[in-house]
Amino acid sequence: MAPIYNTSRHLKALYISPLFVALVCLAFCSRLSRMKAASICTNSQTGCHFLSLANLFDRVIHHSARMHGISNDLHSEFELYFLPSKNRVSRNCHTSTILTPNGKENAQRIAREELTEVILKLLLAWRDPLWHFHQNMARHHKFNNLSSNKSLEMSEMVHELRKGVQKVAEKMQMLGIISNSLGTLGSREALLASDSPEWRLMNDYNLLYCFRRDSNKIQNYLKILKCRIVPEHGC
Amino acid sequence: MMRNVGGVIVLSLLLVFVQLAAGESFSPPGTPKNIICRSPEKETFTCWWEPGSDGGLPTTYALYYRKENSDTVYECPDYKTAGKNSCFFNKNDTSIWVTYNITVVATNALGRAFSDPVEIDVVYIVMPNPPEEVTVTVIEDTNWPFLRVSWEPPEKADTRSGWITLIYELRIKLENEDEWEVHPAGQQKVFNIFSLRPDSTYHVQVRCKPDHGFWSEWSGTTFVKVPDYFPRERSMWILIAVFAAFIILTFTFIWLSYMKIHNLKHYVLPPVPGPKIKGFDKKALKNGKFEDIFSSLVVSDFPPTTSNYEDFIVENLEVFVPEEQELIMEDSKDLQDDSIKSENSTCDNDSGRGSCDSHTLLIDKGGGDKEEALQSDQEGSQDERVPTSPEEVMEEDLLACCDEKNSPDISEKVKFTPSLISPLPRYNLMNQPNPPEIGKKHCLSDSLLNPDSLPSYFTQPPSTKNDFRSNPWECNFNHKQHPLHPQTTGKEHLQVQNEISWVHVDRTEASLGVQAPSVRSTEYVEVQRVSGGNMVLLHPVSAGQENSGTMSHQTEHYSRVKTVNNDSGLLLLQKESTGEEMGICLSEEEVESRATSNGYTASITPTSEKPMVGINSTLPILDDRMASGYVDTATMFGLPTY
Numbered sequence: 001m002a003p004i005y006n007t008s009r010h011l012k013a014l015y016i017s018p019l020f021v022a023l024v025c026l027a028f029c030s031r032l033s034r035m036k037a038a039s040i041c042t043n044s045q046t047g048c049h050f051l052s053l054a055n056l057f058d059r060v061i062h063h064s065a066r067m068h069g070i071s072n073d074l075h076s077e078f079e080l081y082f083l084p085s086k087n088r089v090s091r092n093c094h095t096s097t098i099l100t101p102n103g104k105e106n107a108q109r110i111a112r113e114e115l116t117e118v119i120l121k122l123l124l125a126w127r128d129p130l131w132h133f134h135q136n137m138a139r140h141h142k143f144n145n146l147s148s149n150k151s152l153e154m155s156e157m158v159h160e161l162r163k164g165v166q167k168v169a170e171k172m173q174m175l176g177i178i179s180n181s182l183g184t185l186g187s188r189e190a191l192l193a194s195d196s197p198e199w200r201l202m203n204d205y206n207l208l209y210c211f212r213r214d215s216n217k218i219q220n221y222l223k224i225l226k227c228r229i230v231p232e233h234g235c
Numbered sequence: 236m237m238r239n240v241g242g243v244i245v246l247s248l249l250l251v252f253v254q255l256a257a258g259e260s261f262s263p264p265g266t267p268k269n270i271i272c273r274s275p276e277k278e279t280f281t282c283w284w285e286p287g288s289d290g291g292l293p294t295t296y297a298l299y300y301r302k303e304n305s306d307t308v309y310e311c312p313d314y315k316t317a318g319k320n321s322c323f324f325n326k327n328d329t330s331i332w333v334t335y336n337i338t339v340v341a342t343n344a345l346g347r348a349f350s351d352p353v354e355i356d357v358v359y360i361v362m363p364n365p366p367e368e369v370t371v372t373v374i375e376d377t378n379w380p381f382l383r384v385s386w387e388p389p390e391k392a393d394t395r396s397g398w399i400t401l402i403y404e405l406r407i408k409l410e411n412e413d414e415w416e417v418h419p420a421g422q423q424k425v426f427n428i429f430s431l432r433p434d435s436t437y438h439v440q441v442r443c444k445p446d447h448g449f450w451s452e453w454s455g456t457t458f459v460k461v462p463d464y465f466p467r468e469r470s471m472w473i474l475i476a477v478f479a480a481f482i483i484l485t486f487t488f489i490w491l492s493y494m495k496i497h498n499l500k501h502y503v504l505p506p507v508p509g510p511k512i513k514g515f516d517k518k519a520l521k522n523g524k525f526e527d528i529f530s531s532l533v534v535s536d537f538p539p540t541t542s543n544y545e546d547f548i549v550e551n552l553e554v555f556v557p558e559e560q561e562l563i564m565e566d567s568k569d570l571q572d573d574s575i576k577s578e579n580s581t582c583d584n585d586s587g588r589g590s591c592d593s594h595t596l597l598i599d600k601g602g603g604d605k606e607e608a609l610q611s612d613q614e615g616s617q618d619e620r621v622p623t624s625p626e627e628v629m630e631e632d633l634l635a636c637c638d639e640k641n642s643p644d645i646s647e648k649v650k651f652t653p654s655l656i657s658p659l660p661r662y663n664l665m666n667q668p669n670p671p672e673i674g675k676k677h678c679l680s681d682s683l684l685n686p687d688s689l690p691s692y693f694t695q696p697p698s699t700k701n702d703f704r705s706n707p708w709e710c711n712f713n714h715k716q717h718p719l720h721p722q723t724t725g726k727e728h729l730q731v732q733n734e735i736s737w738v739h740v741d742r743t744e745a746s747l748g749v750q751a752p753s754v755r756s757t758e759y760v761e762v763q764r765v766s767g768g769n770m771v772l773l774h775p776v777s778a779g780q781e782n783s784g785t786m787s788h789q790t791e792h793y794s795r796v797k798t799v800n801n802d803s804g805l806l807l808l809q810k811e812s813t814g815e816e817m818g819i820c821l822s823e824e825e826v827e828s829r830a831t832s833n834g835y836t837a838s839i840t841p842t843s844e845k846p847m848v849g850i851n852s853t854l855p856i857l858d859d860r861m862a863s864g865y866v867d868t869a870t871m872f873g874l875p876t877y
Contacts (some may be wrong), residue, residue: 065446104398191283213332216332220398224398234422234785
């Protein structure tokens with residue numbers, strides 16, 4: 001009797017496990033859909049979670065901090081394993097054409113719209129170079145797995161962060177904090193920057209160095225913007 | 236003119252020669268080293284360098300820098316503000332996110348020295364000042380005070396505008412300790428510290444760091460004194476109470492397991508003492524023989540003929556063997572008496588049963604020297620053994636051991652378990668027939684005794700002085716009933732020691748043949764308990780021995796012990812010795828008591844474990860002594876053999 005009993009149990013397990021898996025999938029999918037609904041939230045849609053501007057700012061600031069951390073790690077690793085020559089090549093970051101405030105007073109003096117625009121420009125300018133950088137690393141196996149994952153994550157983060165900052169800008173425009181002159185300007189200049197072939201001339205080390213600096217700029221500008229617009233939360 | 240120039244040249248040459256003569260040498264300066272640049276607020280920065288050897292000549296230092304992607308060389312704008320060998324860049328000269336290429340040049344009369352260039356970006360060299368306004372307060376709202384530490388960011392660092400983000404860290408230690416306890420505090424400016432030691436002083440320090448930069452120096456120490464408080468933690472007391480209760484319960488269980496239930500029952504609920512009237516025969520009352528009853532009330536020796544009122548002292552069990560009784564005992568061998576009652580020294584005639592029974596009343600004489608057997612009564616002759624099935628069998632078993640050693644008369648086996656022996660000053664021993672009886676636990680338990688069952692066990696001597704046949708176990712046998720019955724003038728002091736199982740029997744008895752009631756000699760009967768807890772080996776000690784006990788035994792007595800009842804009554808019948816020395820049966824199951832010429836019988840009631848105990852003395856009972864009491868072997872302890 002015992003073997004029969006066991007087989008029946010096995011059969012039961014066979015029948016039950018797909019059901020179980022299906023249930024789990026349903027639960028997950030519902031959650032995912034809910035999350036997606038929350039993330040793809042336009043102004044007119046109902047049922048969205050209302051995120052305050054301060055909350056949005058916190059999210060993008062965290063995002064940019066993480067992006068800067070990854071770029072810092074990659075740069076240190078590159079400096080460790082691929083020692084550049086002592087005679088350092090002058091760094092010509094392709095984003096040097098974008099005018100950015102290089103001091104506190106300058107950053108505080110600049111208008112909010114301009115600051116937001118600078119951020120967006122920077123983010124857009126780095127989208128393609130990072131993608132190619134990751135492709136380059138992956139193809140030539142120059143990095144180990146961990147670093148290769150980081151480069152991929154870095155390139156994706158630039159993409160995500162740009163969208164996030166766009167959301168913040170839209171919200172600010174909706175709230176009347178900034179004027180609506182933002183959209184067109186940023187894209188034009190950014191397109192120019194991304195089209196310039198300068199970034200292809202950069203070697204890997206320069207690229208990482210430049211991006212590390214630019215991600216720091218982005219993070220700092222976002223903080224300044226937040227403390228200027230919504231100063232009550234942690235400034 | 237020429238002279239001036241020449242003088243200068245001569246002077247310089249002299250200088251050189253003098254210095255050369257003095258042993259010094261001039262050289263170009265050494266290269267400056269360790270250029271360190273720091274910015275306190277990410278708006279200005281300062282660079283310091285270490286000068287090399289100056290080569291013996293006055294050396295000047297200059298700092299030159301280039302900005303990123305520019306070849307323009309600038310010199311340090313400010314050598315003074317930051318002290319010696321430093322260069323301070325103010326706000327106008329500082330650009331963030333711009334790489335500076337800095338070089339320090341040392342110059343003296345003989346040459347120049349260039350330091351290694353250093354590339355810095357101000358963003359990554361930020362080292363703020365320590366946090367300011369560190370305040371520590373003791374919050375005493377609850378029973379458990381705690382510390383609240385609060386601080387402010389350094390004044391120069393602009394965190395309000397979001398230009399710099401600082402994270403903090405604090406550390407604390409007791410005043411007399413060396414180790415600091417470090418707590419990261421994130422971006423908050425308030426921190427609580429709990430679990431303080433009362434009545435002690437703490438040192439607190441705070442420092443900060445920008446998200447990419449260096450830690451600041453620790454702030455100045457802030458001292459705080461925690462007041463003395465007594466923590467009233469309810470849960471702690473509950474825990475202590477539970478733990479103590481657990482320990483107490485454990486010990487109680489251990490104690491209970493050692494105590495036998497029987498003893499515990501007696502300890503908690505002492506039995507109610509029954510009435511004890513000396514010489515009163517309840518059985519006779521039931522039988523309706525008034526003359527017997529009243530005759531029993533007449534105590535021959537009441538008022539006591541002897542002057543030994545110490546007999547009534549509970550201290551010892553004394554067996555009186557008056558002269559005439561002894562003679563009678565010798566003469567009437569067929570007289571048998573049973574009923575030995577030996578009581579604990581603390582028992583007397585009037586004491587309740589419980590006091591007799593309580594094992595705590597057993598006296599510990601503390602000496603191994605004293606081995607005394609209690610023999611209180613005469614013993615029945617074996618001839619009169621009436622076979623009774625279970626008891627007889629028991630007796631047979633008991634007797635089996637000693638057969639070879641003893642004369643048939645002597646083979647007695649006394650088996651009893653530890654019990655109390657309550658001495659009585661006087662008792663009449665009644666001869667009982669041989670079959671051992673189950674010792675009765677208590678003297679006057681009429682209910683225990685079934686008078687109907689008795690007759691089968693007893694054969695009264697034809698002299699029928701055994702009017703007590705029906706109740707041989709009466710405690711208060713009146714030996715007046717048997718005027719012919721010999722009575723022991725000796726007093727037996729029976730002292731049973733608990734656990735050591737010493738039975739001390741002090742017997743003072745008159746010497747044989749010369750019967751002055753006042754003359755008494757103490758005889759000791761040693762009860763040896765071989766082992767097993769149920770056997771008592773009676774080994775009488777020769778007269779003259781004191782209670783202090785010597786080991787010499789000149790005479791040995793055999794006594795017959797009859798068990799009284801199921802409840803561990805053991806009746807030792809004292810037998811008159813024939814003068815022979817009988818081997819003492821040392822088997823573990825046997826206890827022999829040998830009767831001396833006086834013939835003592837001791838009744839010892841065994842415990843309930845061995846309901847059947849019986850000793851039959853082989854010697855005829857010469858005494859008619861009746862134990863007014865008997866040994867209650869409720870708790871009988873083994874007596875060591877010797």
